[in-house]
Structures are given as C-alpha cells and as structure tokens.
C-alpha cells in the first residue's frame with residue numbers, strides 16, 4: 897500500500913518511510929558513493945545538499961563513508977562522524 901505524500905510530513909518518523917529511505921540510501925550510494933547509515937543521517941545529508949550543493953572534487957584524503965575531504969592524519973571524519981577512518 898502506498899502512502900500519500902502529504903502523510904510524509906506529519907512527523908519526523910513518517911518523513912522517510914522505509915521503502916523510500918532504502919531507495920534513497922541505494923541511489924545516494926550509487927551516485928555519490930556515500931553510505932547513509934540511518935534516517936537521521938539521510939536528513940542531514942539532504943540538508944547538506946540543499947545548502948552546499950554538489951560536493952567539490954577533493955585532492956587530499958577522503959572519508960570512506962561520505963567521500964568528503966579529511967586531513968591525511970585524521971582518525972575520524974568531522975562531516976559524517978565515521979571512526980576510525
């Protein structure tokens with residue numbers, strides 16, 4: 897059974913139904929190579945994209961979880977919190 901779009905915004909737990917969450921998780925992994933851990937991470941990821949747009953290409957080290965640039969000696973990612981990297 898499909899859920900009407902207006903029901904997605906009634907609460908934070910309904911904003912990303914599981915079917916939609918897994919679809920978004922899969923597409924983000926394919927397109928951006930970013931591993932979305934959970935619904936909270938997806939919400940922050942979508943806000944990040946609205947504010948900053950497409951991620952620029954990096955020349956230094958990158959986080960294996962979010963592909964964002966990190967210092968070469970970093971032990972954790974300040975963007976997604978992946979630890980250790």
Ligand SMILES: [Zn+2]
Nearest residue numbers: 959962973976
């Ligand atoms: Zn990261």
